[in-house]
Amino acid sequence: MNESTKTKKALRGSLFALFLCIVLLIGTTFAWFTDTASTGVNKIQAGNLKVDIVDATNTAKSLKGDTLKFTDVNNSTDILWEPGVTFNTPAFKIKNAGNLALKYKLTLNGVTGDQELLDAITFSVVDENGKAVNLDTFEGKLAKEGMSGALYIQGHMDEAAGNECQGKSLESLSLTVVATQDTVENDSFGPDYDKNATYPVASASELKTALNNGGTISVTKDIKTNNSEDSAVARMVISNPTTLNLDKKIISPDNMGNNSKNFVALYVEANTTINATKNGGIDTGNNGGYGINVMNGATLTINGGYYYGGGTAVQVQEGTLIINDGTFACEPYDNPTYGYNFQINCIDSAYKNGAAKVIIKGGTFINFDPSNNTAEGAGTNFVADGYKVVPETHGTDTYYKVVKK
Structure with missing residues (x-):
């Protein structure tokens, strides 16, 4: 066998081996060089909206469940309402006990008694500066874990109240604070995501x-x-x-x-x-x-x-x-x-x-x-x-x- 024949046989063998490799690779997947990298994500913590009514002088004391009582200038609760009088409740504060900024309103509810007497009295919220705001329109705001100044509810009986109110009474008056989120905290686009709360x-x-x-x-x-x-x-x-x-x-x-x-x-x-x-x-x-x-x-x-x-x-x-x-x-x-x-x-x-x-x-x-x-x-x-x-x-x-x- 001459050198030329040997070369041809070697070439045919190489081509056949290459063919077998191609056949074996058909239907398989190719592997590529790969690498990965990762990083941690900080903890996801939901906000907490919580509000409380507390004593103005001892803010650790919650007033939940207490009865709202109007007093006179001598702090006596034994009072009689008549046209033109004004009485106040003891002072209290609103406490933001959560970690979200909030806005709040105050309402009087649970009232039993005479409707005509109730209609003759206007209720307001008075702040620490003595500013009175009608109860129906008052709105306060607190930052997270914030505290309001001293507030109290003021009741004023209309000077024009007539005899229809004589001898009438109102009982079981209670104060409720209702709160919702304020537009302070940001999401990815700004603070307005909760503007309709x-x-x-x-x-x-x-x-x-x-x-x-x-x-x-x-x-x-x-x-x-x-x-x-x-x-x-x-x-x-x-x-x-x-x-x-x-x-x-x-x-x-x-x-x-x-x-x-x-x-x-x-x-x-x-x-x-x-x-x-x-x-x-x-x-x-x-x-x-x-x-x-x-x-x-x-x-x-x-x-x-x-x-x-x-x-x-x-x-x-x-x-x-x-x-x-x-x-x-x-x-x-x-x-x-x-x-x-x-x-x-x-x-x-x-x-x-x-x-x-x-x-x-x-x-x-x-x-x-x-x-x-x-x-x-x-x-x-x-x-x-x-x-x-x-x-x-x-x-x-x-x-x-x-x-x-």
């Missing part, structure tokens, strides 16, 4: 006004409404699109179930979303009215909370009810034929023509099966497609829980 409502009258106006409404303490009068004017009505955040409950008076015009704790006439904690919701008490009534084609979406009504927790008169979560119960009808059967209910004719709809995708229903009930006839199913009911026995009650299939 709203105050929680602190009284039944504030709640009624807020529901009528709509927007974002927060209930952070149980509010007992006083709308027992059997008239449309006395109703608690959501009249404009609303997001209702219920950390606590709206509690309507007992015996509203006897009414014919005002028999519901909350009327929903505009698109509404209720976001509620386990301590929030609706409670109608004994012999109470319905919990909620959806009207005027509104859509009500319920996310969490506890809803208790007399015979019915939620009714759809005209509109759509969407339940994603929450617990629903009712005071059963005395007639066992009805019992718990209308815990979730629609007006029959509206349900039949499609003007009233219920779509349930979650929640727990006590003694009422939302997938198989008689609210709109035998076999009524309010549960959305793709969901099912899981029953659980709790003593003498059955809890029907809606879950995904």
Whole structure:
């Protein structure tokens, strides 16, 4: 074999080996040189909004739960109101016990007694400089962990108050401070991200006004409404699109179930979303009215909370009810034929023509099966497609829980 032949054989062998390598590499992935680098991220800490009313001379002493008492110049609480008099409460301070800047308002609530006497008295907030601001328009601001100057509430009885106020009294006056975030802390773009933060409502009258106006409404303490009068004017009505955040409950008076015009704790006439904690919701008490009534084609979406009504927790008169979560119960009808059967209910004719709809995708229903009930006839199913009911026995009650299939 000459040198030329040897060279050709070696070349053919090399080419064959190269071919095999190409075949073996087909269908595989190539590896590349790589490297990584990382850095730590500082702790993410949520802010804490907390406010308190404290003694002006001993700021470590909280005045929560104390009764507001007006005094005369001799610090006596044994006083009589008459036209033209002015009385003050002892001084107090507002303490920002959290780490977020806040703004706050003061409200008087829990008042029982004569309305004419209440209307004859103007209440103001007086600061440490002696400046008086009408209670309804006063607003204070505090930096994080800040403290206000000494404040007190001043009451002035109108000089024109007449004999209609003689012998009348007001009792159980309490002072409430409500706070929300102030536009001080920055996010990535500036301090205006919380410029629309709203105050929680602190009284039944504030709640009624807020529901009528709509927007974002927060209930952070149980509010007992006083709308027992059997008239449309006395109703608690959501009249404009609303997001209702219920950390606590709206509690309507007992015996509203006897009414014919005002028999519901909350009327929903505009698109509404209720976001509620386990301590929030609706409670109608004994012999109470319905919990909620959806009207005027509104859509009500319920996310969490506890809803208790007399015979019915939620009714759809005209509109759509969407339940994603929450617990629903009712005071059963005395007639066992009805019992718990209308815990979730629609007006029959509206349900039949499609003007009233219920779509349930979650929640727990006590003694009422939302997938198989008689609210709109035998076999009524309010549960959305793709969901099912899981029953659980709790003593003498059955809890029907809606879950995904």
